[in-house]
Amino acid sequence: MDFELMINSLPKLLxxxxxxxxxxxxxxxxxxxxxxxxxxxxxxxxxIINKFAYGYSYVFRGTPLLVQIFIIYYGLGQIEYLRSxxxxxxxxxxxxxxxxxxxxxxxxxxxxxxxxxxxxIKPGMIEAGKSLGISSKIIFYKIQIPIAIxxxxxxxxxxxxxxxxxxxxxxxxxxxxxxxxxxxIISTTFKPIEVFIVAGGIYLFMTFLVHNTIKYLERKFSY
Amino acid sequence: xxxxxxxxxxxxxELFYATLxxxxxxxxxxxxxxxxxxxxxxxxxxxxxxxxLIGNFxxxxxxxxxxxxVIYLFxxxxxxxxxxxxxxxxxxxxxxxxxxxxxxxxxxIISGAYSTEVFRxxxxxxxxxxxxxxxxxxxxxxxxxxxxxxxQMLRLAIPNLSNVWQITLKxxxxxxxxxxxxxxxxxxIAAGSTRDPLFFxxxxxxxxxxxxxxxxxxxxxxxxxxxxxx
Numbered sequence: 001m002d003f004e005l006m007i008n009s010l011p012k013l014l015x016x017x018x019x020x021x022x023x024x025x026x027x028x029x030x031x032x033x034x035x036x037x038x039x040x041x042x043x044x045x046x047x048i049i050n051k052f053a054y055g056y057s058y059v060f061r062g063t064p065l066l067v068q069i070f071i072i073y074y075g076l077g078q079i080e081y082l083r084s085x086x087x088x089x090x091x092x093x094x095x096x097x098x099x100x101x102x103x104x105x106x107x108x109x110x111x112x113x114x115x116x117x118x119x120x121i122k123p124g125m126i127e128a129g130k131s132l133g134i135s136s137k138i139i140f141y142k143i144q145i146p147i148a149i150x151x152x153x154x155x156x157x158x159x160x161x162x163x164x165x166x167x168x169x170x171x172x173x174x175x176x177x178x179x180x181x182x183x184x185i186i187s188t189t190f191k192p193i194e195v196f197i198v199a200g201g202i203y204l205f206m207t208f209l210v211h212n213t214i215k216y217l218e219r220k221f222s223y
Numbered sequence: 224x225x226x227x228x229x230x231x232x233x234x235x236x237e238l239f240y241a242t243l244x245x246x247x248x249x250x251x252x253x254x255x256x257x258x259x260x261x262x263x264x265x266x267x268x269x270x271x272x273x274x275x276l277i278g279n280f281x282x283x284x285x286x287x288x289x290x291x292x293v294i295y296l297f298x299x300x301x302x303x304x305x306x307x308x309x310x311x312x313x314x315x316x317x318x319x320x321x322x323x324x325x326x327x328x329x330x331x332i333i334s335g336a337y338s339t340e341v342f343r344x345x346x347x348x349x350x351x352x353x354x355x356x357x358x359x360x361x362x363x364x365x366x367x368x369x370x371x372x373x374x375q376m377l378r379l380a381i382p383n384l385s386n387v388w389q390i391t392l393k394x395x396x397x398x399x400x401x402x403x404x405x406x407x408x409x410x411x412i413a414a415g416s417t418r419d420p421l422f423f424x425x426x427x428x429x430x431x432x433x434x435x436x437x438x439x440x441x442x443x444x445x446x447x448x449x450x451x452x453x
Contacts, residue, residue: 059428059432062389062431062436063393063427063431063432064393064396064397064431066396067407067424067428067431070407070411070424071420071425071428074420074424075424075425078418078419078421079421164289165287166289167289168290168292169291169397179291179292179295186295186299187299190299192295193296193300200284203287203289204283204284204287204288207287
């Protein structure tokens with residue numbers, strides 16, 4: 001055990017953790033909107049819209065995240081037309097490509113979580129709202145959404161942890177996140193176990209924090 | 224379509240073999256995972272606090288650390304560990320382990336942590352009366368497990384194991400970083416030499432979807448078979 005290496009690499013790894021957290025929060029933020037949008041589309045009675053939303057979630061949940069990042073980072077740059085548009089400013093940056101891929105991926109999972117949460121709401125709740133003369137818009141925002149959030153908290157907590165682990169793939173498109181820096185230190189020092197313990201410890205600590213925050217929120221919102 | 228031609232002009236046959244490689248690695252990893260689950264599920268269910276701790280340590284650490292980090296540990300540490308053992312027996316040459324074995328083992332350990340959780344949940348949801356009834360009937364412990372608990376457990380576990388299978392299948396894309404030529408690696412090579420990454424990575428996505436689709440059909444059949452009588 002090379003304890004000196006472990007202590008020396010800790011500041012570098014903690015620095016890289018900031019990038020990991022930035023990637024995570026940006027992806028979750030955009031992913032939540034994508035997820036909500038597709039959950040609503042999934043519950044639409046129009047079969048074409050419905051099938052489209054189902055296809056989206058099937059494709060993004062059925063293929064590896066690595067493929068999705070590579071298509072966006074290496075693949076989209078190939079389209080000449082895209083290079084001439086304003087979108088290219090975003091798509092040439094590996095940082096934004098990673099966030100787009102992560103957000104689309106977590107959006108697919110989030111849409112499934114939210115859809116099942118909406119479906120478990122008892123019809124009586126909505127009927128009660130209707131009979132009280134509340135407009136369907138307010139029923140959606142004030143009754144359906146709060147219940148759905150409570151219902152989906154445990155599953156969404158798992159999704160946050162999956163996404164936290166997913167951000168490690170950013171290192172495959174040249175980003176120096178926690179895993180990227182860990183790999184760099186391993187390949188220069190050839191001490192995989194020491195670096196794994198430190199980097200893995202940081203990931204575990206973050207997982208632990210997410211897990212407990214969700215548990216706290218679950219208790220707070222329980223009824 | 225020319226790009227996918229079989230033979231020397233296209234990448235069809237290469238990608239076909241790469242798909243077989245992905246399936247082979249996934250199945251091997253899944254089986255290694257079952258082996259780990261077989262060890263760690265009893266530990267997690269044990270009343271002994273120390274054994275319990277070991278079981279929980281395994282599933283918590285593996286499920287809380289990125290798959291890629293575990294793969295790097297095995298990729299860089301695997302041959303080092305074996306060379307260390309070999310050096311104790313007086314063998315000092317460089318040993319390189321096969322990328323297939325390293326990859327399958329790394330993914331297998333990850334898959335095992337998920338399988339352990341599935342088996343634990345399945346055993347815990349079997350009615351206590353089943354254990355007691357078979358005890359009262361004087362059935363021996365190991366026969367009780369094989370004839371009473373296991374069939375009921377499989378019925379409960381198969382839907383969740385199909386999730387583990389999907390996770391494992393997708394995780395194998397990560398061992399492309401170690402150089403094993405599976406779908407992802409082959410697409411990377413093809414994309415590099417034809418300068419057509421969009422096509423090849425999209426095609427890789429289609430291949431993964433096909434494997435998922437057909438394996439799910441197979442699993443659904445299994446599920447029907449084990450839920451007879453319910």
